[in-house]
Amino acid sequence: MRAQIALDGPAGTLRVSGAGLPVVELVRAAGTPPDAHTPIGTRRAALLTLTVDGAAATIRPARGRLLVRRSYRVDVRAGGVRYRLVPCSYEESRLSRDGRRIGTLASSGDGRVVDTWETAPAPLDLAVGTALAAAFGTGAAPWWETLGDLVGELLG
Numbered sequence: 001m002r003a004q005i006a007l008d009g010p011a012g013t014l015r016v017s018g019a020g021l022p023v024v025e026l027v028r029a030a031g032t033p034p035d036a037h038t039p040i041g042t043r044r045a046a047l048l049t050l051t052v053d054g055a056a057a058t059i060r061p062a063r064g065r066l067l068v069r070r071s072y073r074v075d076v077r078a079g080g081v082r083y084r085l086v087p088c089s090y091e092e093s094r095l096s097r098d099g100r101r102i103g104t105l106a107s108s109g110d111g112r113v114v115d116t117w118e119t120a121p122a123p124l125d126l127a128v129g130t131a132l133a134a135a136f137g138t139g140a141a142p143w144w145e146t147l148g149d150l151v152g153e154l155l156g
Helices: 123-136 143-155
Strands: 004-008 013-017 024-028 048-052 055-061 074-078 081-087 092-097 100-106 114-117
Touching: 004 123, 013 123, 024 123, 048 074, 048 123, 074 123, 081 123, 092 123, 100 123, 114 123
Parallel strands: none
Antiparallel strands: 004 013, 013 024, 024 048, 048 055, 055 074, 074 081, 081 092, 092 100, 100 114
């Protein structure tokens, strides 16, 4: 299975599809100006609509606070399955399904995703994980480095 990713950040649209995969679409509310730090253009759940194979799904991106990697997590409920994407290094985020780690993804926000799976992913896992990584990017600096940078800015 190979995912095809169509990301248009300025327009606020993302579509992940491919042979044997459910179609995942994420759309930012029309007329909403994009923020510069998120590939899909926002982390506000109220401004995002997620569908998986045409069925509504729930998406809850955390606010992305400066000091904690976990604050960049994104939670999704699709087809009775809970997914979470959370940074685990500078460049990568781990994907879990119903609380169990299933893969690691990397995306710099350019519409490309590199994935590594614990075992062969189910089509839903691959499609949702790819969509989340492409829409929100992956990775984050550790809290202590971010705090050091912030202190340096204040003192400098």
